[in-house]
Amino acid sequence: MKRLSRSRSGNSNKKKRNVGKRKYGRSPNRQILHATYLFVLMFCVLIGYYGYFLVAKSDEVVHNPYNVARIEKEAERVMRGSILSEQGDVLAMTRRDEEGEESRYYPYGNLFAHTVGYSTRGTTGVESAANGHLVHCSSTVLDQIYNELMGQKNEGDNVIVTLDPELQQILDEAMEGYTGAAVVLEPSTGKVLAMTSTPDFDPNFINETYEVIIADDSNTNLLNKAAQGLYSPGSTFKLLTLLEYIREHPITWENFSYQCNGSIRAGGVDVSCSGGTAHGTVDAKRALELSCNGAFIEMGMTLDKKAFAETCELAGFNKPLSFELPSRASSFKLSWISSDFDTAQTVFGQGETEVTPLHNAMITAAIANGGVMCSPYIISGVETAQGEELEQFASPGSVRIMTEEEAALIGSMMEGVVNNGTGGSVKSDSYQAAAKTGSAEFDSESETHAWLVGYAPADRPSVAVSIVLEKAGSGGDNAGPIAKKIFDAKCR
Amino acid sequence: MNHLIVELSKYLLIVMMICYVFCNFYYFSKKTERGRNYVVNLQIFFMLFIHFLGFLILYLNTENLLMLLFYAMQLAFFVAYLFIYPEIYRRANRQLVVNSALLMAVGLIMQTRLEGELAFRQLILILVAAGASLLIPLVISHGKQVLYRCTWLYGAAGLLALCVVFVGGDVEYGAKLSVKIGGISMQLSEFVKITYVFFVAGMLQKSQSFGRVFLTSVVAAAHVLLLVLSKDLGAALIFYVAYVLIIYVATEKLRYVTAGVGMGVFASVAAWQLFGHVQVRVAAWLDPWADITGSGWQIAQSLFAVGSGKWLGSGLYQGMPYKIPVPSKDFIFSAIAEEMGAIFAIGMILVCLGTLISFLWISTWMKQVFLKIVAFGLAAVYGVQVFLNIGGVLKLLPSTGITLPFVSYGGSSVLSTFILFGVMQGLYIMKQKEDEKVE
Numbered sequence: 001m002k003r004l005s006r007s008r009s010g011n012s013n014k015k016k017r018n019v020g021k022r023k024y025g026r027s028p029n030r031q032i033l034h035a036t037y038l039f040v041l042m043f044c045v046l047i048g049y050y051g052y053f054l055v056a057k058s059d060e061v062v063h064n065p066y067n068v069a070r071i072e073k074e075a076e077r078v079m080r081g082s083i084l085s086e087q088g089d090v091l092a093m094t095r096r097d098e099e100g101e102e103s104r105y106y107p108y109g110n111l112f113a114h115t116v117g118y119s120t121r122g123t124t125g126v127e128s129a130a131n132g133h134l135v136h137c138s139s140t141v142l143d144q145i146y147n148e149l150m151g152q153k154n155e156g157d158n159v160i161v162t163l164d165p166e167l168q169q170i171l172d173e174a175m176e177g178y179t180g181a182a183v184v185l186e187p188s189t190g191k192v193l194a195m196t197s198t199p200d201f202d203p204n205f206i207n208e209t210y211e212v213i214i215a216d217d218s219n220t221n222l223l224n225k226a227a228q229g230l231y232s233p234g235s236t237f238k239l240l241t242l243l244e245y246i247r248e249h250p251i252t253w254e255n256f257s258y259q260c261n262g263s264i265r266a267g268g269v270d271v272s273c274s275g276g277t278a279h280g281t282v283d284a285k286r287a288l289e290l291s292c293n294g295a296f297i298e299m300g301m302t303l304d305k306k307a308f309a310e311t312c313e314l315a316g317f318n319k320p321l322s323f324e325l326p327s328r329a330s331s332f333k334l335s336w337i338s339s340d341f342d343t344a345q346t347v348f349g350q351g352e353t354e355v356t357p358l359h360n361a362m363i364t365a366a367i368a369n370g371g372v373m374c375s376p377y378i379i380s381g382v383e384t385a386q387g388e389e390l391e392q393f394a395s396p397g398s399v400r401i402m403t404e405e406e407a408a409l410i411g412s413m414m415e416g417v418v419n420n421g422t423g424g425s426v427k428s429d430s431y432q433a434a435a436k437t438g439s440a441e442f443d444s445e446s447e448t449h450a451w452l453v454g455y456a457p458a459d460r461p462s463v464a465v466s467i468v469l470e471k472a473g474s475g476g477d478n479a480g481p482i483a484k485k486i487f488d489a490k491c492r
Numbered sequence: 493m494n495h496l497i498v499e500l501s502k503y504l505l506i507v508m509m510i511c512y513v514f515c516n517f518y519y520f521s522k523k524t525e526r527g528r529n530y531v532v533n534l535q536i537f538f539m540l541f542i543h544f545l546g547f548l549i550l551y552l553n554t555e556n557l558l559m560l561l562f563y564a565m566q567l568a569f570f571v572a573y574l575f576i577y578p579e580i581y582r583r584a585n586r587q588l589v590v591n592s593a594l595l596m597a598v599g600l601i602m603q604t605r606l607e608g609e610l611a612f613r614q615l616i617l618i619l620v621a622a623g624a625s626l627l628i629p630l631v632i633s634h635g636k637q638v639l640y641r642c643t644w645l646y647g648a649a650g651l652l653a654l655c656v657v658f659v660g661g662d663v664e665y666g667a668k669l670s671v672k673i674g675g676i677s678m679q680l681s682e683f684v685k686i687t688y689v690f691f692v693a694g695m696l697q698k699s700q701s702f703g704r705v706f707l708t709s710v711v712a713a714a715h716v717l718l719l720v721l722s723k724d725l726g727a728a729l730i731f732y733v734a735y736v737l738i739i740y741v742a743t744e745k746l747r748y749v750t751a752g753v754g755m756g757v758f759a760s761v762a763a764w765q766l767f768g769h770v771q772v773r774v775a776a777w778l779d780p781w782a783d784i785t786g787s788g789w790q791i792a793q794s795l796f797a798v799g800s801g802k803w804l805g806s807g808l809y810q811g812m813p814y815k816i817p818v819p820s821k822d823f824i825f826s827a828i829a830e831e832m833g834a835i836f837a838i839g840m841i842l843v844c845l846g847t848l849i850s851f852l853w854i855s856t857w858m859k860q861v862f863l864k865i866v867a868f869g870l871a872a873v874y875g876v877q878v879f880l881n882i883g884g885v886l887k888l889l890p891s892t893g894i895t896l897p898f899v900s901y902g903g904s905s906v907l908s909t910f911i912l913f914g915v916m917q918g919l920y921i922m923k924q925k926e927d928e929k930v931e
Contacts (some may be wrong), residue, residue, distance in 0.1 A: 029856045031741040032868055036852045038737075039875045043845045046879060047838050049888045050798075054834055058799030066784055067796040070812050074800070141804070149499045 063132045075135035080104065081156030083116055083126055083134075086380060089165045091116045092127065092203075106203045111168050114224035115195050115325070115378060116161070118203035121210055125224075126379060129324040130159040133382045138390050155385030162191035162380045170489050171196050174482040180449075180469040181225040181357045183376075184486055187365035187455060187464045190374030190395035194486075195358070197225040227327035230354040231468050234440030234475070235274075235291045236451045237349030239363070239410060240315065242288055243402055244308045245299045246409065256284045256299065264294035267341030271297060271348070274439060274474070288413045289421030291437060293348045300347025305336050315363055315373065315401045322375045322396045323358070330355040349438060361466030363401070364453040367414070368434070368461035371407035374398040415458050423454065425480025431457040431491040435483065437475035440468075447471040452479035456487040463490040494552045501545045502807045505832065508545065509839035512538040512594065516846040519587055532586045536574055539594045543570065546601035546808070553809040558608070566600055566615060573622060581629055583924035584917050585854075591847045592913055595898035598840060602828050603820045603901055605808050610820055610901055617903040625910035632918025633925065640862040643694025646687040647711050653680040653687075654718040667723035667769075667893060670904070679904035681719060681727040682895075686911055688715055688731060689738075689869035696742045697862040705743060709735075709752075716759075723769050726880055726894030732756055734872040741868050742861075777890035790817050794885045797823075797830035805833025820901040822893055826885045840899070841882060848875045851916055857923045867919050870912050 053061075063071065079102065083092040091112050095105045104120050106112065117125020119134075127134070137144060137154035147154050171182055171194045184194040201209060201221045213221050223229065246253045260279035263272035271293050273279060279292045287295035309332065313319070317332035333352040334343060345351030358376060366373035374395040382391040402410075414434035417423040423435035435454025442449060450472040455464040465486050467479040515535045522528045547563040570593050578584050596618060603611035632639070657680050661668030670679040695708040712735045719728035736752040739745075763770050772787050780788030780795070793816040800811060813819050813827035820827070829837040851871035858864035874897060881896045883889035895905040897912075 028741050028744050028864070031744055032852055032856050035737050035741060035868070035872065036849065039848055039852070039879075040845065042875075042879050043841060043848075046882055046886070046888065047841055049883075050834060050838060050841075050886055053795075053798070053886060054802060058795075058802070061795050062799040064781070064784075064792070064796065066792065067800075069815065070796060070800050073812065145499075145503065145804075149496055151495050 059132075071132075071135070077153060078135050078137050078156045079153045080119065081134040081158045081385060083130070083159050083161060085163055085165055086160055087164070091161065091163065091165070092119075108165060108168075109202045109204060110200045111165065111172055112163065113200040113203050114197045114226065115163055115192070116203070118206045120203075121206050124222075125325060126159060126161055130379050130382075133157045133159050138382075138384050139386060143386075157390060158383050158385060158387075159379060160381035160383065161378050162186075162193060163195070163378065164193045167486065167489055168194040168196065170485050171482070172198075174485045175469075178469040178472055178478070179220075180467065180472070181229055182465065182467040182482065183226050183358045183361040185361050185365045185376055185464045185466075187368035187461045188374070190362075190365070190376045190398070191380065192376050192378045193463065195224075195226045195378075197223065197229070224325065225357070227321075227323060227325055227356055227358045229468075230328055230330065230356055231449055231451075232350060232440040232442055233353055233355040233360060234349045234438030234449065234451050235293075236360060236436050236438035236453045236475075237353060237355070238288060238291065238296050238347075239367070239414070239436055239453075240312060241296055241300050241303075241308075241347045241349075242284065242413070243406060243410060244303050244311050245284070246406060247311070248302075248304060248307065253284055256287075256295075258282055258287065258292070258295040258298045260292050260294045262294075264297055266297045266301065266344035267339065269341065271344065285413050285416055288436070289416045291417075291422050296348040297344050301340070301343060303343075303347070305334050305338060305343065309334055311401075314399070315366070316359055317353075317355075321356075321359060321362075324378055327358060328356055330359045350441060357466045357468050360451075360453050360468075361464055364436075364455055364466055365461075365464035366401050367407050367411050368455035368464050369407075370404045371400050371402040372398050373401045411458065414454065418454070422474075422476045423452070423480060425476050426452070426454060426456075426484045426487060428456075428484065428487065428491075431487065432459065433484075433487050434458045434461075435480070437480065439474050447473045450475040450478040452476070452483050454483055454487075457491050463487065498549050498552050498807065501549050502805070505542060505545045505549075506804065506835050508538050508542045509836045512542065513839045513842045513846075516587070516591065516843055519846075520849070529586070532590055535587065535590045535594075539574075539590055539597060540567075540570065542594065543567070543597040543601070546597070547604075549808045550601065550604055559604070562604065562608070562612065562615075566597070569615070569619060569622075570597065577626075580626070581917065581921055583921045584629070585850065585920045588847065588850055588913060588917060588920075591843055591850075592898055592909075594843055595840070595847075598828065598832075599824060599896075599899035599901070601808075602813075602824055602831075602899075605831070606814060606820050606827060614901050614906070617906050621903070621907040621910040624907065625914040628911060628914030629918035629921050632915055633922040636860075636863065636922075639690070640694060640697060640860075643691060646691035646694060650684040650687040650691060651711070651714055651718065653684050654715060654722070656680065657724075658718050658722045661722060667725075669722070669724055669893075676903075679902065681722075681724055682904040682908035683911070684715070685727070685730065685873050686870070686908060686915070688712070689734070689866055689873060692735065692738055692742075693862050693865035693869060696738075696865055697860075700743045705739065705748060709739075720763055720767070723767075724893070725770065725773065726877075726884075726892030729880060729892055730873055730876045730894065732759075733876045734869060737872045738865060738869045742865055773890050773892070777887065780887070790823070791885075791887055791891050793817065794823050794826040794891075795887060797826040798834075798886060801830035801833055801837075803834045805829070805831050805836060807831060822881065822891070822895060822900060823885050824900045825882050825896055828899075841878075844878045844897075848878070851875075854916055854920050854923070858919060863919060863922075867916065870915060874912060 080094045082090055090107055092106050094102050096102050115125050117127040119127040123131055134156045138157050144154050175198050179198055181197040199221045259281050262276045262278040263270050273293045279290045282292050282295050312332040317330045320329045321327045331354050334346045342351055346353055362373050375397045377395050380393055383389050411434050414436055418427050418433050418435050422437040426433045426435050433456035438451030439448040450469040452475045453466045455461040465483045467482050469478050472478040515531050519531045551559040577589055578586050600611055603614055657671050661671050670677045716728050716731050740749045776787040780791045784792050797813050797816055808831050811830040813830045816823045855867035855871055858867050880892050881894050884891035895902055897909040
C-alpha cells in the first residue's frame, strides 16, 4: 500500500483546477483501506470455509443416499478393498483375472455369510455397513496420481473387523446340525469375536443360489438370526428377575426360601419345573442353580412391575441396539396393568418377552464386565490398501446396567450354576466358567429352544457367549457343549 | 496415450493456475512499468496455456472436431482482446484485461463441457459485449463533465428499470429477474447496479451532509425494496451492502455504517417475517438435508459436486456437475470445483480477489469525489457479488441466485461486467494520463 500513501500526499493543485470539481479536504483512502481489509478478510473466510468443508464435512456430505450416482461412479474407479481380521486373515477380497475381470472372493466360504455378507448381489453385512470405506481410496495423492496416469484403478481402503476366524471356525463346527444362532463377545470392549446363524449360505455363490433360497419362504438362510432373530429368553431371563429381586430386597433376599414340589399354581395355571422335578427347599442362589420356576414365580410376584420394567429397559429392552449390522430390538412388555398370569410367565422367562441372541450376549457380558454393558461392534478399523492405519473404532457406547456389587453377586451365582446346577456341561478343570441355561417353550408340541449364556474365566472374563438352538431340547445338554468349546479355545 | 495426456493435462492445469495466481499477486510488488509488463506477459502465457489445456482435454474426451473449431474461435478472440485492446488504449491496465480473459476462458471451458450450444452462445455474447463496451473508457475520460451532472437521470433510470421488471418481469425459478425487450431477455438489475453506483456518487459529490445522505438513502432503499419485491434477493443484498460501504467511504463516519447495518438487520428480519420465499431460502440454507428433494435440492447437489471434487478434481467429463440444476449460471463455481478441483477453484477466488484489489487501488487514486465513489462503488459491487455467489454455492451463506462475473453464462451478466471493467479501465487510463501531464 505504499503507492496509496504516495498518491494521497501527491495531491497536486494543478489537477484540481483541471477537473474543477469538489474534492475532499482529506482523502478518504483510509476508509478504502479499511474496506480492502474487510474484503480480504471475507475472501479468506471463503477460502478457509472451503478448506474446512473439504477436510471436515465433505465425506459425510458426499456419502448421502441422494448422491448415489456419484458414489457408484467413484466405486467404478476404485477396486473394492478387502475385509480383514485383526490378525490379518482375509475374509473378503477382490480378485482380478488376466483379462482384468474382477470378482469378489470370500476365502472362508460360509463362515462369515451373515457378518461379512456379500457385495455381489446388493450389499449385506460389513460389505454394506462399510461400503463407503471399501470403495473409497485413501492412498497418498502420489499413489493415486500414479494409478490414474497408468490407467489403473485405485485400490479401495481395507476394513478391519473384530471377528476371529479361528473362534468362528470352532463355533460353526460345534453348531453343525443345529438350527440357531450364537454370539461371542469380548465383555470389556464389546467386540464381536464370532457370530453365527444357521442355516447359512456360501457368499461366493450367492448369485447362483439366491433365487433358490428366496423361493422357499420357510428357510432362513439369508437371515442373521443372531442379531435379527427374536426368541423367548426362557430361563436365561431369570438373571434379570433375580437382579430386580435383590434390588428390591437388598437385605432380606438372602432369607428367601421356597419349598419346591415340582409345580406351582400362578395366575390361574399350573407351572411345572423342568421335567416336573421337585427341587425341595431352595434359597435364591439354589433356585438359580437349579432353574426352579416355582421359586422364581414366588420371587417375581412380589416385584414392583414399574421398577422391573425400568431395570429391563436400562438393560436394553424395547429400544434398537446400536450395532453396524441390521438388528431388531428386544421387547419386554410387563407394566403395572399386567395380569398375574402375564407377570408369572414373564418372571421365569416365558410370556411375551423376546430377546435377540446378541442382546442376551450383551447382558451376559455386562455381568462379566462388572455391570457395564458395552454396545457391540464389528468394524474395528480402516486402513489404506498399503496397510497404513486411517481410523480405529471402539464400542459406540456403554451403559452401566447394574452396580459392580450386583454384577459380582449374580456372577458368583452363575458360577454356582456351572459347579452345582444345570450348567454342568461347561464345567472345566482348567478355568472357572459362569453360565445360565434356558429351555424356552414356544409351543406345547415341539421341543424347547435350548439356551445358554455364560462367560469365562470367571475371575477375568475374556469371552461371553449367547447360544440359542431351535427345538433342540435342554439348554445345558445341547448349548452347553458348544459354549464349552469356545471357552476352551479362549481359556487355554 | 490419450488417457495419459488427459491425466497429465489435468495436473498441469492446476500447476498453471497456481503460477497464474502467484503472478497475479506478484504484480502488486512490482514498482516499475517494465516489471509489471513482464509479470503480465507471464500471466498471458499461463492464461492461454490454461485455455489450451482445457480444450485439449475437452477434445480428447469427445474427439469432436467442432471442439477444435470452437477453440480456434475463442483463441482468436482472446488474442485480439489481450493484444489489440492495449493497443487501442495504450495506458490500459493490462492485468485487468488478462484477469477478465482468464475468468472468461475458465467459464467457457466449463460451459463447453456442460452444454456446447450454450457455450457457443456465450462466446457470441462475449464478442458483442466486448465490442459494445470498447468505447466506455473513452466515454469516461472525455465525458466526465457530463457524467457527473446526470445524477437524477441515473436514479430515475434505475428505478424505472426495476419497476419494469417488477411489473412485467418473467418469473424464472420463482423470481422475477428479467424482461423481454425486443425478443431479447434482459436481466436489468445487472445494469441498474452500475447506474445505481453512479447515482449515489452523483448525490454525494456535492455534500455529505445528513440531509443529503438521507435523501440518497431513501432512493437507495427504493432500489432494494423493488428488488426484494421482485424476489431478486441476491441483487438486493449487493445493492444494500455496497451502499453501506460507499457511505462509509464517502462520509468517513462509522455511525452511518452502524445505522445502516442496524437497519439492514431490521429489514432482513422484516423481510423474513413478511416474505415466504425468504423463509424458504433461509431454511434451505440452514438445513438443506431436511427438504433435500425440494428447496434444498440445488444446494445439496452443489455440495455433492464440491465435496466429490476434493482438492484435485475429478477431471473434466469425469464428474457429474450436470446433476446440479442450471449449473452453467449461478452454480458454475461448483461445477468447476468438482471437475477441476479445489486448488484450481481457490485459484479462481484469488483471481477475483486480485481483480478486486486492483479496483480498490484505482479508487484510491481518484481525486474527484464523484469518480472516487464511482470507482469504489463498482469495486464494492463486484466484490460483494463474487463473495455472495461463491459463499452461496459453498453454503457459507444462503444461496441468493446471482452470477459469478465473467464466469457464469448470461448475456446481461457478461455485458454489465464488461461495462464495469470498462469504467474501471477508463478511470485508470485517465489517472495515467494525468500523471503523465504532471511529469
